[in-house]
Amino acid sequence: MSRTRLIEITRRHIAHAVAGTVDQAPGIRSVPADHYCDSQRWQLEVDRIFRRLPLLLAFSTEFPKPHSYRALEVAGVPILLVRNGKGSMRAFVNMCSHRGAQVVAEGSGEARRFLCPYHAWAYDSNGALLGVRNSGEFGEVDPSCHGLTPLPVSERAGMIFGVLSPAESFDFDAFFCGYDKVLALLGFADCQVVGRQAVEGPNWKIAYDGYLDFYHLPILHRESFGTEIGDKAVYDAWGPHQKVSMPLPYLASLEKKPEEEWPESLLLAGIWTIFPHVSIGTFDADGPFFMISQLFPGERVDSSITYQTFLSPAPPGQENREGIAKQMEFLHRVVRDEDYATGKTIGRNLATGAKANVLFGRNEGGGQRFHSWVDALVEAGESDLPEIFSRDIGPEIR
Ligand code: FES
Ligand SMILES: [Fe+2]
Structure with a gap:
């Protein structure tokens, strides 16, 4: 075709x-x-x-395995790109749900969990909040609404495209024509x-x-x-x-x-x-x-x-x-x-x-x-x- x-x-x-x-x-x-x-x-x-x-953010080859990640800043927005355990690309605003620190330093590597450098809240490669340090003292936090903020992302033709504004989804097919x-x-x-x-x-x-x-x-x-x-x-x-x-x-x-x-x-x-x-x-x-x-x-x-x-x-x-x-x-x-x-x-x-x-x-x-x-x-x-x-x-x- x-x-x-x-x-x-x-x-x-x-x-x-x-x-x-x-x-x-x-x-x-x-x-x-x-x-x-x-x-x-x-x-x-x-x-x-x-x-x-959608903007071109990275290339598939930069994420060779599950849990490969890259943190970068694009047009003023800190982004975390990560291949999750099932091999799908995920994109998040690289910002902690606690008090907003940048969770992952710019660069790339492989990680199953990301630890915020400020107070050590932890996230997994699907952006889910895994844990709050000293949670007994901190107080109860609902993990289901305190994960990393997802961004629409799609892997096409060996490239990773993402939208910088948080949204449930984006019609990438319509965009690519x-x-x-x-x-x-x-x-x-x-x-x-x-x-x-x-x-x-x-x-x-x-x-x-x-x-x-x-x-x-x-x-x-x-x-x-x-x-x-x-x-x-x-x-x-x-x-x-x-x-x-x-x-x-x-x-x-x-x-x-x-x-x-x-x-x-x-x-x-x-x-x-x-x-x-x-x-x-x-x-x-x-x-x-x-x-x-x-x-x-x-x-x-x-x-x-x-x-x-x-x-x-x-x-x-x-x-x-x-x-x-x-x-x-x-x-x-x-x-x-x-x-x-x-x-x-x-x-x-x-x-x-x-x-x-x-x-x-x-x-x-x-x-x-x-x-x-x-x-x-x-x-x-x-x-x-x-x-x-x-x-x-x-x-x-x-
Ligand atoms: S800002 Fe991330 S753990 Fe506090
Ligand atoms: Fe030219």
Whole structure:
């Protein structure tokens, strides 16, 4: 089913390659400058997008066994992720029910129970309160309503997605629109984490715009990737999620070949983005490896933080660590000194108020669609979720 969808998509890309065309939106779109630099607007985006939708929090491979855990902070929320005794992922606010201390220090490991460092209340890997120290002296506490606060979580395609606001459940299927089934073909479930690094960046949308934009590649990245790299993009969408691919001329040669002979690597080539904050790219260091970028808003409208996690499909110890380390250094530099350095000038300039709008061309339809979804979700009320994900937000791009 997922492969069938990729074949359909690739047929469309081949048609573009044969005709020498690119995907185009019906018109040029203006995005108000203050959508990038107004603090109130930014707070709405944090509350209605980052605190309300699933975010990529971690990778399945980080939880190899029952009781594997990782404690981390995401967009200001301390989170405890843990695989319970039955192998299911659980997510909690990493906050003690007694007086609110952080229960588990940031980091990862394996533990059947978590002891709060303040007064030693204990919790298990389902977040249940196991015991209150000196309970006879403390007084009676009902364990059934004093466990850790659960967050909706779902493990898909080798990734762990969670919602930062406590809720009984979340309709992850509605959110993914089938995209998770296609992402599963990337094989993250069988990958190892081989590196991780962070890059400080500009406003989160200025940063994210760049991941959907091939128009800038041979210009901004001429010194790093070179001028030979294409600047044409085709966009495929699953609800708010988009894949960006290059309609490379050689695709035309596939037109007459039977589909069964189309290599999987070709079907999977491109940049996979997961709304609102993830970009997945494939690179090579004597073998493929992935860079998964997770973007989060920083503390203010003009800052963001991006975590780049590197996954390798090779078994531990067999991956080309030295080659990957070199590429990591390169990718950190490109994003920091080229993309985000430019993004910071954009943020500064937009804040001057000299221009009321910025423009997304007909060839930048992916960016147009991203902003349509951001606007729709900022305006959406609680009752619009999850139905909103089945809407056609547009624009039509072809
Ligand atoms: S705050 Fe955790 S035991 Fe007191
Ligand atoms: Fe870039």
